[in-house]
Amino acid sequence: MAKIKRSYKITSFLNASFTINYKRETDRKQANTFEIVCFITTNEKFIPFSDFEEAIEKVTKSLSNKYLNDLPQFKSKFFSTEVLAEYLMTEINKGLKEIKSRLYRIEVSEDPIRTICLEVK
Numbered sequence: 001m002a003k004i005k006r007s008y009k010i011t012s013f014l015n016a017s018f019t020i021n022y023k024r025e026t027d028r029k030q031a032n033t034f035e036i037v038c039f040i041t042t043n044e045k046f047i048p049f050s051d052f053e054e055a056i057e058k059v060t061k062s063l064s065n066k067y068l069n070d071l072p073q074f075k076s077k078f079f080s081t082e083v084l085a086e087y088l089m090t091e092i093n094k095g096l097k098e099i100k101s102r103l104y105r106i107e108v109s110e111d112p113i114r115t116i117c118l119e120v121k
Helices: 049-060 081-097
Strands: 006-018 030-042 101-111 114-119
Touching: 006 049, 030 049, 030 081, 049 081, 081 101, 081 114
Parallel strands: none
Antiparallel strands: 006 030, 030 101, 101 114
């Protein structure tokens, strides 16, 4: 019998504010709802969707309704959606390891036409 590898797609949202520091007059604090799409894989026969959602929420909850530039994990960095996506990928993957799963792709959108896609190779 062939070995089955399961993949899951979980979408969540993060409300937060940020400033992308381009050092231009137009730089300003802006509120946003980021769409986060996580592509997860596992060799386990069954993992409830709620377990994936909890692993993601553990990370996003600490960022929710905050000004991201002031948080320690972003304070010393040039903030961008790309930086947020890298942080989310790293931290969500830590939680997924606990349930024998891994994030192999993440998509973070700051609006419907701007999305950063990261994949683990």
